[in-house]
């Protein structure tokens with residue numbers, strides 16, 4: 001039975017469909033990251049799961065129990081979940097133990113049980129011995145651990161984390177990501193983690209949902225998102241990829257034959273003959289001495305010990321920009337020859353479902369826009 005199941009869920013604010021027909025199933029014990037650009041609907045999706053928003057359409061079930069749907073709405077406190085926000089939301093006048101106890105109040109535990117739960121939760125987040133401190137006596141990372149401990153103490157079946165690391169510096173974020181992974185591995189409770197930082201999502205989650213304009217573009221493991229993006233948006237967003245328009249001539253055995261710059265090459269992918277996208281990341285291209293694809297250098301910058309070069313593939317219709325690395329700085333306007341060492345092919349039509357305007361066009365409204 002899925003920990004979270006959504007079916008055609010819609011949540012609109014006026015004309016904005018913040019969540020626009022999302023269906024998904026998350027297995028129990030998963031660590032799911034919701035990833036996507038600002039305003040794509042990640043927080044709204046999380047709030048729908050929490051019960052802080054009501055869907056306008058569709059159904060949501062948690063652990064097999066319908067919590068939102070036609071004629072049914074279960075309040076957040078009755079959903080058996082914990083939430084951690086970027087703002088920590090700790091009571092400043094209460095001690096660490098008091099804050100955790102406050103989260104436990106609806107469970108009506110005995111004093112001894114409360115003490116045990118508080119001790120257990122503090123140990124889990126590595127803050128044993130800090131029970132009597134107040135939030136202002138803690139670092140940002142420690143406050144976020146208290147917020148997590150407060151959620152864990154309730155022993156929820158599901159923990160929702162809304163950009164919990166946004167207020168922490170880069171070093172602390174790394175440490176806390178490792179902590180989240182460790183705690184998740186120890187508990188096997190389902191975690192849902194909202195972030196707009198793909199490195200964070202990939203580092204922490206076993207399952208990543210990429211959202212765009214209210215839609216769920218793909219729900220997959222980090223490796224699958226990277227190697228087999230389902231849509232051009234995912235190809236471009238994950239790993240800062242580029243999409244180059246190509247003609248697919250045929251496919252067999254998981255490979256597509258494509259025509260690019262007058263030559264035929266075979267690239268992994270899944271697209272029928274016709275217009276396609278060649279999805280490329282910097283590591284899919286390598287400079288070669290001759291006989292490769294020709295690209296004119298547009299720009300470059302020093303990165304990761306090499307030179308990340310942006311170049312335009314010759315004889316490719318609009319959008320033939322690619323990135324690759326060179327061990328030396330290129331000359332401005334230089335033409336570099338490149339061999340393909342990877343890549344992925346998608347059908348061109350997938351692009352049609354990408355933007356709100358195109359959604360409207362597809363739905364038949366505003367066709368003259």
Ligand SMILES: Nc1ncnc2c1ncn2[C@@H]1O[C@H](COP(=O)(O)OP(=O)(O)OP(=O)(O)O)[C@@H](O)[C@H]1O
Pocket residue numbers: 013016017018036037038039040041042043044045196
């Ligand atoms: N309460 C609200 N009233 C009106 N519009 C809202 C409300 N909440 C969200 N929206 C709109 O819905 C869309 C999705 O917002 P949401 O906060 O879910 O995005 P997000 O992906 O979490 O963004 P961010 O990464 O910037 O936090 C945005 O266009 C936002 O302006």
